[in-house]
Amino acid sequence: MDVTDDDYINLMSALLPPGPAWSADDPAIIGAAPSLRRAHQRADDLMLEVDPRTTTELINRWETCCGLPDECIPTGTQTLQQRQNRLDAKVNLIGGINERFYLDQLAALGKPGATITRYNKGPFKCTSACTEAVYSTEWRYYWQVNMPAATDATWMTCTDDCDTPVRYWGDTVAECVISKLCPSHTYVLFKYP
Structure with missing residues (x-):
């Protein structure tokens, strides 16, 4: 709400005791109004700093x-x-170690269409369906973040050092944040389309 000097003049005039000693056009009241308006605006500005x-x-x-x-x-x-x-x-x-928590974090990092694949079905057995993947028991500690869109790839150039990868890609910020938030006994894989 925008407050004007006139608002403070009216406010201070309303607080004056009745009688002929004070009037609304008193120089003290008119002179104090701009200072009170600036203090009010500054307080409003500082309220934005709380969030x-x-x-x-x-x-x-x-x-x-x-x-x-x-x-x-x-x-x-x-x-x-x-x-x-x-x-x-x-x-x-708000912490959590469920899939929704990590998807919310990915959405906050600009990856709202990301999905998560978990390898928790256990090892492949004789009774498993032919379409099931072959995992060892260690794969229950792995999970995969499927990024929603291709990330720009950077190719090696003639001026790069010998130890530069031929091609690299990925969202290093999202990978870093998710890796920091993942449970310590798990491993995160990142898949880019």
Whole structure:
């Protein structure tokens, strides 16, 4: 709500005691109104800093308190909106080790169409259907994140070092965040179409 000087003049005039000692056009009242309006607007601005989704002035303090930016996202590579989204995801993180939790995290990271494949059906047996995959018992500790869309691939060039991969791709931010959040006894595989 936009507050004007006139609003504060009317407010202070209404608070004056009745009688001829004070009037609404008193210079003290007219002179105090701009200061009160600025204080009110500043208080409104600071209320936006309480929420990590709308913070701008205090975003560095918020990030310091939350351990951001972390190794998943290098400093200075994100826009203000991306920083606010990552901060909101970290502050309002409701933990869990179920599939919905990880899909929500992937959606917050810009991968809303991602799916998860689990290899928990156990090893292949004589009684298994022919269409079932062949897994050993160790595969129950693996799960796969299927990314929704192809990620731009980067090819090796003639000017690259010898140890540069011939081709590399992937969303390193999403991979890093999911790997940090996954249970310590599991292994995450990332599949790109």
